[in-house]
Amino acid sequence: MVLPALILAGATVLTACGNDQPPTLGPPAPVAGLVKSGDLPGSPQQEPLGEDGVPPNGCTLGGAMSLQEHADQTQFVQYALAGGTVVKSFLYTYQDAALLAKDWNLLVAGNKSCVGRMTGPPNGGYGLLEDLPATVTGYETFLRTKSQVAHSERAWSRRGTDSIVSVLVTHTTTDVAADPVATLPADAQALTQKTAAE
Numbered sequence: 671m672v673l674p675a676l677i678l679a680g681a682t683v684l685t686a687c688g689n690d691q692p693p694t695l696g697p698p699a700p701v702a703g704l705v706k707s708g709d710l711p712g713s714p715q716q717e718p719l720g721e722d723g724v725p726p727n728g729c730t731l732g733g734a735m736s737l738q739e740h741a742d743q744t745q746f747v748q749y750a751l752a753g754g755t756v757v758k759s760f761l762y763t764y765q766d767a768a769l770l771a772k773d774w775n776l777l778v779a780g781n782k783s784c785v786g787r788m789t790g791p792p793n794g795g796y797g798l799l800e801d802l803p804a805t806v807t808g809y810e811t812f813l814r815t816k817s818q819v820a821h822s823e824r825a826w827s828r829r830g831t832d833s834i835v836s837v838l839v840t841h842t843t844t845d846v847a848a849d850p851v852a853t854l855p856a857d858a859q860a861l862t863q864k865t866a867a868e
Contacts, residue, residue: 705759
């Protein structure tokens with residue numbers, strides 16, 4: 671009979687459809703101006719990052735938050751490395767080149783104004799990154815508490831006249847006797863300059 675044959679054929683089709691697996695999602699498409707997984711040791715998985723966050727150790731950087739508030743578009747991602755290190759990558763895109771320049775100047779001034787205002791040795795430290803080109807600014811800082819030591823390096827770079835890129839590398843350990851300024855496994859300045867050149 672034709673009817674049972676049609677029912678059987680329909681069941682076969684339904685079974686085949688039911689066994690279809692959803693397509694596997696690959697890694698996110700690379701974005702010029704953001705750190706790529708392959709730029710980091712171990713090629714970690716990219717994770718979303720909701721916002722820039724507050725500058726470490728209690729000092730307000732004059733232009734750091736303005737970037738997030740004034741940019742027309744922001745894209746942030748982060749990566750977790752082995753051993754307690756997190757790499758955060760930020761891209762701020764502007765339509766108004768004059769506003770970008772204003773925010774950049776505030777940022778540079780803000781970095782400088784934090785010198786001498788942070789927790790001092792032996793429980794803290796803050797210093798500007800040195801020997802930087804005119805298009806790059808940044809700092810290195812550490813803070814020791816009763817339960818952990820956090821060591822961070824952050825750099826920003828102007829990328830043409832329409833965007834600013836930034837990379838923040840932070841290593842946190844519960845070993846309070848650890849060297850607070852041990853070499854970080856990723857170089858924020860080098861990563862920032864690499865993404866700015868894209």
